[in-house]
Amino acid sequence: MSEMNLESYPPVFRQQSESPHVQDQAQAQSSDLDDIAKESIQEYDPIPLIDLQCLNLDELGEACKHWGLFRLVNHGIPLTLLRQLQDHSKKIFSLSFESKEALVISSPMSYFWGTPALTPSGDSLSRGPQNINWVEGFNVPLGQLSQFQAEDPTIDSFRLLLEEYGRHLARIASTIFQAMVNTLNLNPEQSKSYLSESTGFIRVYRYPQCFVANETWGMEAHTDSSVLSILNQEQVGGFEHFKDDKWFQIEPIPDTLILNLGDMLQAISNDEYKSVKHRVKPNKYGERYSICYFVFPAEGSVIQSSKYKPFTYSDFQAQVQQDIKTIGFKVGLERFRFKQNGSG
Template sequence: MDSNPPFLHRYGALLHNSSKIRNSLNDQRGEIVGECELPLLDLKNLTSDNEGERRVCVGEIAKAASEWGFFQVLNHGISHELLEEMRREQVKMFEMPFEKKLSCRLLNDSYRWGTPTATSVKEFSWSEAFHIPLSKISENGWCFGEEFNSLREVMEKFAAAMSELARLLAGVLVENLGQSRQFFEENCNESTCFLRLNRYPACSLSPEIFGFVPHTDSDFLTILHQDQVGGLQLMKDSTWVAVKPNPDALIVNIGDLFQAWSNNVYKSVEHKVVVNPNVERYSIAYFMCPSYDSIIGSCKEPSLYKKFTFGQYRQQVQQDVKMSGIKVGLPRFLI
């Protein structure tokens, strides 16, 4: 049985004509100017006994978050062995037959594929994923069959390591603004954050099909582990640029909530994934989120944004996508 989702069968009306695809996306894609080297930051200096070295590292992280919204980190504390172990478990899940992934309710029924709300190609993502609340990983009844006995243990270790790194980076960014870490310590923990395991099957239909549509992340902070296939692109100076994979680094990006909380000091940058015609791509994303009733207010006045809860923000995003196919995001909450 085929492991790939039946994209053409389900979305044939959107995908059958490549020339129409090209025309409909012509205004969306922009010109790609080669590959970019994201700021590459060595986190070992964050624990240095030399206060000067530590302050320089904090400044570099804050500068990247302000100017790029994206950066890469080395010496992040997550072992290569754990990353590879998580990757093997991820591949094993996605290699299951599609019907089994769809019906077995693996990982608390967290399997997603395609874009059910899409009404045009520009709203469609050629990808599949398991979107998993960290709070569900250790619950009984979440897995399927003997073949995934090791999955829970690996995911628990991986989520704990990612959570520790996210708290470290968020703390640094908060510290740079001269603010207390209390909000993040009280509202962002393992019970409110998510893992998303992504697979982007090869797609030779058209180079204009998105693996994941242009978007910004709706969290505080995202940490991404990707393979070496490439495909991640971000908006820099009004131009799409491709991110060159680095096998030794994790990618970090600012989300909408951090942009609002920092009063636009840190930037949540639009990004997307493009498909590869010959090779599948894998990635794993950790999303640092608060509880749904957490009030997101700017850390200083005058604030550029109205106060809102994370739950209200998610609801507005979902409503906008349902009505127009497009995420509006933070502009909805500007004063």
């Protein structure tokens, strides 16, 4: 079990980790790790595997229709880059909580904790430690990174790695989306604005070790608002997806990526492809790190669909923020769906 660096945790997480029985509990649990790992593997769901170098459109279409996500192999990202990103992520998150807050003051990046970055972190304080999401992270708008140079060499190296990684993810997203346009027989000209590289951003997550893992969530069940999301998860599991009225774990396999479909793609595909519901469980035995890339339609691009009223991503985002503020959760696409009789 990795040693906990409590000074790096947001204060509300430290409180849960400093209870008197924590050390005794941790020692008892760590001896059972191997057995638990073997047992949990049986809960993993063998999701579809897509080879980017030998892209089969029929297999891609089936994965999108019936699963809403798939594992991507032969993606062309250098393994050294993936390793360096993971190492630098750990270094950044190991900084003190106060240092991480100060880090983003003059940066295009933002730091969040306790929420999936949909609401300000300060709102977490009113929710209580049992109801917040057990996560912290950095939100990184890729289009603005080149304008930012950090004085700290560790931070600047991280910036350069994220820029390089972002270029690979933009390539992958564009390739996959173009294949989807073909499988769905969409209008190629109209579809050009449905995915824009300029909208891409990365979220780098840490899910702190949590001794009340059965009482809280790393991230609550949700669908992504994006067109596509591409996840790079390290060896600690916890990512789960919903299929056939059941939750399944997704096995963290080194050097592979998980690509899942978002709300925008479901609308673009007239519901032929589904935005997959997923969540993250925190871990009692160690920290979990992941890096996720999100990409959206171009600003002002109007999604035309037989199932939904015409809307832009900005319309969708504004409605999501309003719903979170007024009723406490995201409603999503249902706000834009035509009524059964076809009227608006």
